[in-house]
Amino acid sequence: MRLELSSEGRYALRALLYLAWTGERTPAQRISTEAQIPRRLLARILATLSHEGLVESEQGRNGGSKLARPAGRITLREAVEVVEGPFGVTNCIMADRICGVGSPCALHEAWEEGQQAILDYLATQTLEDFLSQNPSGQLLPEPRMVGKARRSRT
Numbered sequence: 001m002r003l004e005l006s007s008e009g010r011y012a013l014r015a016l017l018y019l020a021w022t023g024e025r026t027p028a029q030r031i032s033t034e035a036q037i038p039r040r041l042l043a044r045i046l047a048t049l050s051h052e053g054l055v056e057s058e059q060g061r062n063g064g065s066k067l068a069r070p071a072g073r074i075t076l077r078e079a080v081e082v083v084e085g086p087f088g089v090t091n092c093i094m095a096d097r098i099c100g101v102g103s104p105c106a107l108h109e110a111w112e113e114g115q116q117a118i119l120d121y122l123a124t125q126t127l128e129d130f131l132s133q134n135p136s137g138q139l140l141p142e143p144r145m146v147g148k149a150r151r152s153r154t
Contacts, residue, residue, distance in 0.1 A: 005084060011037045012045045012083040013076070016054065020071035020127040025064040045083065052082040071131065077122035087119060 005013070018035040019026060028046065032039040046065050049055040054074060057065040067074065081087070 005080060008041065008045060009080055009084045011035075011041055012049060013079055015042060015045055015065075016049065016067070016074065016079050016127055017130060019055065019065060019067050020074075020131055023066075025058065025062075025066040027064040031065065048083060054079065054082060067127075070128070072126050072128035074127045075123050076125045076127070076130070077119055079127070080122065087115060 014035045014037055015031055018031055028039070028042055031037065031046075032042050037045070046055055046057055050057045050065070050068075053068050055065050056068045057063070
């Protein structure tokens with residue numbers, strides 16, 4: 001079992017980090033291309049982020065999107081929950097039912113505590129923190145070279 005974000009959650013974080021990195025109003029096409037986010041999905045993500053007050057968007061010739069507040073004031077938890085919704089243990093690990101209704105399973109409390117630890121950590125990390133840990137500005141990993149020798153960058 002894996003704890004991970006939906007593709008929409010991953011793309012939303014990518015878009016927010018890209019906007020934090022540029023620090024300016026950026027057209028959706030540029031965000032889509034450079035952050036490698038499908039254009040149609042990006043439009044929906046930016047609308048959600050705008051509705052929730054994380055992004056400001058303007059239409060038109062000089063339009064684009066930018067962060068609605070400084071990157072140091074947007075936590076990773078807030079960014080994720082805006083798109084994914086609030087987290088909670090809903091499906092029981094031990095049985096095919098909603099967990100916590102009636103009598104929770106034996107693992108319910110441990111699972112909730114682990115999830116809460118992750119959420120607490122994400123609440124301490126901001127977009128700015130992430131960028132300061134990646135001074136190269138490289139937001140995406142380099143493409144994997146399968147079956148090809150990597151060229152040296154010297």
